[in-house]
Amino acid sequence: MTRLGPADLEAARDRLVPDVVADGLRVLFCGINPGLMTAATGHHFARPGNRFWPVLHRSGFTPRLLKPSEQHELPALGLGITNVVARATARADELSAQExxxxxxILTAKVERLRPRWLAVVGVTAYRTAFGERRAVIGPQERTIGDTRIWVLPNPSGLNAHWTAQTMAAAYAELRAAAHGVDGPS
Incomplete structure (x- = not known):
């Protein structure tokens, strides 16, 4: 991969990054919004300090550690990626409550159309704000979107120091077990 400089990253501000989706996924992971590295590369969770890909593997969702550039392999595993807010920013705190x-x-309409078994929102604050669920905690939620169940996971950003890769992988593995309980073993 070509090394990106500050000007490359700043040029990616406000870009949109295509979702990695298909109909009927087992789990649709939903980030807060694309970071500048993601927007610059076109690959979700691309920032080197982001723990999404290692945690996805450690939790058993993927048979091997995928690189962000291999995100196209996810739908074959019954997995996908989208975001609560589509536009890229350097930090999530640049987004307004209205966004x-x-x-x-928009995410509700997308989930109604794609009908994944589970929507996994990676970031409890994003979930609380987007859905008006001020008391939501990590784990399964009572709210559903049609037949799609919702699970809130810890944000894999390297800035989320409250969670280690190990504790995060355990939280993701709980969702994996629940998703397999609905579908049967993969």
């Missing part, structure tokens, strides 16, 4: 709420409406 989160509008993102929640």
């Amino acid at each position: 989160y709420r509008e993102g929640g409406r």
Whole structure:
């Protein structure tokens, strides 16, 4: 991969990154919004300090550690990626509460169309704001979108120091077990 400099990253601000989706996925992972590295590369969770890909593997969702550039392999595993807010920013705190709420409406319509078994929102604050669920905690939620169940996971960003890769992988593995309980073994 070509090394990206500050100007390359800044040029990616506000870019949209295509979802990695298909109809009827087992789990649709939903990030907060694309970071500048993701927007610059076109690959979700591309920032080197982001733990999404290692945690996805450690939790058993993928048979091997995938690189962000291999995100196209996810739908064959019954997995996909989208975001609450589509536009890229350097930090999630650049997003307004209105953007989160509008993102929640757009995400609801997307989930109704794609009908994944589970929507996994990676970031409890993003979920709370987008869906008006101020008391939501990590884990399965009571809310559903049609037949799609919702699970909130810890944000894999390297900035989320409250969770280690090991504790995060355990939380993701709980979702994996629940998803397999619905589908049967993969």
